[in-house]
Amino acid sequence: xxxxxxxxxxxxxxxxxxxxxxxxxxxxxxxxxxxxxxxxxxxxxxxxxxxxxxxxxxxxxxxxxxxxxxxxxxxxxxxxxxxxxxxxxxxxxxxxxxxxxxxxxxxxxxxxxxxxxxxxxxxxxxxxxxxxxxxxxxxxxxxxxxxxxxxxxxxxxxxxxxxxxxxxxxxxxxxxxxxxxxxxxxxxxxxxxxxxxxxxxxxxxxxxxxxxxxxxxxxxxxxxxxxxxxxxxxxxxxxxxxxxxxxx
Amino acid sequence: xxxxxxxxxxxxxxxxxxxxxxxxxxxxxxxxxxxxxxxxxxxxxxxxxxxxxxxxxxxxxxxxxxxxxxxxxxxxxxxxxxxxxxxxxxxxxxxxxxxxxxxxxxxxxxxxxxxxxxxxxxxxxxxxxxxxxxxxxxxxxxxxxxxxxxxxxxxxxxxxxxxxxxxxxxxxxxxxxxxxxxxxxxxxxxxxxxxxxxxxxxxxxxxxxxxxxxxxxxxxxx
Amino acid sequence: xxxxxxxxxxxxxxxxxxxxxxxxxxxxxxxxxxxxxxxxxxxxxxxxxxxxxxxxxxxxxxxxxxxxxxxxxxxxxxxxxxxxxxxxxxxxxxxxxxxxxxxxxxxxxxxxxxxxxxxxxxxxxxxxxxxxxxxxxxxxxxxxxxxxxxxxxxxxxxxxxxxxxxxxxxxxxxxxxxxxxxxxxxxxxxxxxxxxxxxxxxxx
Numbered sequence: 284x285x286x287x288x289x290x291x292x293x294x295x296x297x298x299x300x301x302x303x304x305x306x307x308x309x310x311x312x313x314x315x316x317x318x319x320x321x322x323x324x325x326x327x328x329x330x331x332x333x334x335x336x337x338x339x340x341x342x343x344x345x346x347x348x349x350x351x352x353x354x355x356x357x358x359x360x361x362x363x364x365x366x367x368x369x370x371x372x373x374x375x376x377x378x379x380x381x382x383x384x385x386x387x388x389x390x391x392x393x394x395x396x397x398x399x400x401x402x403x404x405x406x407x408x409x410x411x412x413x414x415x416x417x418x419x420x421x422x423x424x425x426x427x428x429x430x431x432x433x434x435x436x437x438x439x440x441x442x443x444x445x446x447x448x449x450x451x452x453x454x455x456x457x458x459x460x461x462x463x464x465x466x467x468x469x470x471x472x473x474x475x476x477x478x479x480x481x482x483x484x485x486x487x488x489x490x491x492x493x494x495x496x497x498x499x500x501x502x503x504x505x506x507x508x509x510x511x512x513x514x515x516x517x518x519x520x521x522x523x524x525x526x527x528x529x530x531x
Numbered sequence: 532x533x534x535x536x537x538x539x540x541x542x543x544x545x546x547x548x549x550x551x552x553x554x555x556x557x558x559x560x561x562x563x564x565x566x567x568x569x570x571x572x573x574x575x576x577x578x579x580x581x582x583x584x585x586x587x588x589x590x591x592x593x594x595x596x597x598x599x600x601x602x603x604x605x606x607x608x609x610x611x612x613x614x615x616x617x618x619x620x621x622x623x624x625x626x627x628x629x630x631x632x633x634x635x636x637x638x639x640x641x642x643x644x645x646x647x648x649x650x651x652x653x654x655x656x657x658x659x660x661x662x663x664x665x666x667x668x669x670x671x672x673x674x675x676x677x678x679x680x681x682x683x684x685x686x687x688x689x690x691x692x693x694x695x696x697x698x699x700x701x702x703x704x705x706x707x708x709x710x711x712x713x714x715x716x717x718x719x720x721x722x723x724x725x726x727x728x729x730x731x732x733x734x735x736x737x738x739x740x741x742x743x744x745x746x747x748x749x750x751x752x753x
Numbered sequence: 754x755x756x757x758x759x760x761x762x763x764x765x766x767x768x769x770x771x772x773x774x775x776x777x778x779x780x781x782x783x784x785x786x787x788x789x790x791x792x793x794x795x796x797x798x799x800x801x802x803x804x805x806x807x808x809x810x811x812x813x814x815x816x817x818x819x820x821x822x823x824x825x826x827x828x829x830x831x832x833x834x835x836x837x838x839x840x841x842x843x844x845x846x847x848x849x850x851x852x853x854x855x856x857x858x859x860x861x862x863x864x865x866x867x868x869x870x871x872x873x874x875x876x877x878x879x880x881x882x883x884x885x886x887x888x889x890x891x892x893x894x895x896x897x898x899x900x901x902x903x904x905x906x907x908x909x910x911x912x913x914x915x916x917x918x919x920x921x922x923x924x925x926x927x928x929x930x931x932x933x934x935x936x937x938x939x940x941x942x943x944x945x946x947x948x949x950x951x952x953x954x955x956x957x
Contacts, residue, residue, distance in 0.1 A: 367746075419700050419703060422696075422699075423700055425696065426700065429693055429696055429697075430683060430684070433684070433687045433688060433693055436765060439753065443683050443750050443751075446679075446746055446747050446750070449743070450679055450701070450743055451701075453739070454701050454704075457704050457732070458700070458701075460704075461703065461704035461707045461708060461728075462703070462707065464711075465711065518766050535854070538854055542850050542853075545846070546839060546842070549880075550841060609835055609836065609837060609838065609839065609840070610833050610834075610835025611837045611838075611839065613803065613835070613837065614837045614851065614854070614855065616803065617801060617802075617803075617826050617831055618854055618855045619823045619826045619827035619855070620823065625854075752803050753798075753803060753804050
């Protein structure tokens with residue numbers, strides 16, 4: 284019983300709300316710093332690619348966005364698993380707060396991919412394995428958001444969304460594998476940790492931008508989870524006390 | 532374990548037989564969608580032969596989607612789903628039975644009529660055989676994965692559209708390997724690899740999907 | 754036998770009840786009373802294990818019902834406000850299918866006898882969609898005639914029944930209590946049950 288009590292305490296919205304609020308400025312600031320450094324490195328320092336010219340520089344947005352779109356789905360699935368296993372209130376709220384950012388990242392990845400594809404391949408869209416998988420990932424995000432929006436009861440929405448996320452996470456490798464089998468047109472993976480085909484400055488620029496996106500996602504997700512908490516818990520004592528305090 | 536699955540299959544089949552119009556209309560939907568394609572793209576046999584696997588499979592996905600919203604909704608509305616959830620067996624076994632029954636009345640008829648439609652697309656005998664076999668072993672996966680979506684959207688407003696949004700992306704591997712098997716046969720590469728992967732997908736989804744659906748149903752019944 | 758301890762129910766944003774508890778022994782009947790929306794049906798759904806309580810525990814023979822799972826459900830009979838009958842099937846098929854799916858023994862003769870008791874003799878082979886509302890309710894109630902599970906949970910069983918049928922159902926429930934069964938039911942109008950110890954619980 285004591286274990287459960289502790290878990291509830293840490294996962295309690297009343298405790299997490301002020302904590303998230305205090306952390307947001309730090310994550311936002313770190314994101315800006317990383318972003319500026321990454322853009323400086325990517326746009327000004329990194330050499331022009333001898334094959335792709337200046338246009339390649341869009342990968343400093345494209346690649347981190349793709350990474351984040353996949354990573355955020357995994358984090359959401361993680362929260363879903365925690366929520367279903369321990370029945371904590373916070374987990375479902377975190378998953379819901381992350382979903383729009385994940386969808387945004389998937390969309391950004393597709394959009395920048397198209398912008399990059401036009402000069403490189405001569406076409407906006409190619410049915411290549413990774414672009415297609417990214418598109419399907421966007422569908423999965425939209426499906427999750429549509430499902431949770433369609434269920435009125437918040438707890439039920441969390442649980443149903445959680446099951447969908449876990450089903451999705453099991454399916455993503457299968458979908459990726461099948462799409463890859465179906466077509467591999469894309470050039471090989473651009474970042475390879477053992478044998479990098481890129482200049483070191485490019486890799487650093489990309490990693491810095493990835494950190495920037497990561498910190499941004501955390502800051503935005505925290506801001507969103509705070510509003511979700513207020514909305515869902517508006518009848519609890521702590522929210523009433525908080526709102527009364529604001530009005531004075 | 533087998534007893535309860537068979538009991539559910541038996542009951543659902545009996546119900547389906549008293550509502551044959553539903554089976555027939557899903558089947559006709561399949562036939563009509565497939566027949567529209569030549570009208571839209573023109574009658575050149577070469578082109579049709581190339582498009583046939585994809586067209587037939589996409590139509591099969593859509594035809595399966597038609598009957599999915601009612602998989603649990605009827606039982607939910609009249610209270611039988613509660614009784615099934617209260618029966619002294621794991622709910623996953625009940626769902627397994629319902630998935631099998633759904634396949635028997637939706638997937639199996641598609642497989643039986645597919646060769647006739649394949650002839651309209653000028654497919655060779657080999658390709659027709661592979662097409663039938665692929666639809667036969669691939670559609671159980673559609674029923675299984677679809678059950679998860681049907682359970683998640685049970686009782687929701689606009690559940691049917693939402694169901695397609697959730698389920699169709701998850702159908703992509705089945706579409707790829709199913710259509711790929713026929714395509715590989717048409718081009719002379721042999722579809723065995725695709726077919727075995729399709730079989731693996733069906734096995735995995737029949738093992739996994741009923742339990743995910745059962746978890747979703749319990750949430751819907753709260 | 755059946756104990757509830759410190760139950761709390763929250764639906765949406767409303768707390769329907771908290772700190773609710775009771776104890777029910779063999780041969781006892783629990784009447785749940787309360788105005789509409791007081792949480793009677795929610796409490797029943799907790800007792801059958803479909804709705805997890807926000808707080809508190811329900812025990813059957815000393816063990817938590819969540820842990821017992823199928824063993825608990827094997828001793829439970831629930832009759833909701835929905836009839837749980839299939840319109841396409843006949844009354845006889847409905848009874849047999851329900852028993853089959855619940856893993857109960859029910860022969861065709863027993864089922865016919867049950868239907869005769871609820872006044873549906875001669876209608877056994879008519880699809881349920883052709884029956885009136887009251888007759889459909891009787892098909893659902895016919896399940897109780899041969900039901901030998903220990904715990905009956907009935908949601909408004911007397912609604913929409915005529916006087917004769919109310920008396921008949923009271924007798925069926927009384928027989929169940931006499932055999933040492935337990936029953937929990939919600940109702941607006943208390944009905945005299947001819948046997949067993951009656952307890953009342955009022956939700957407000």
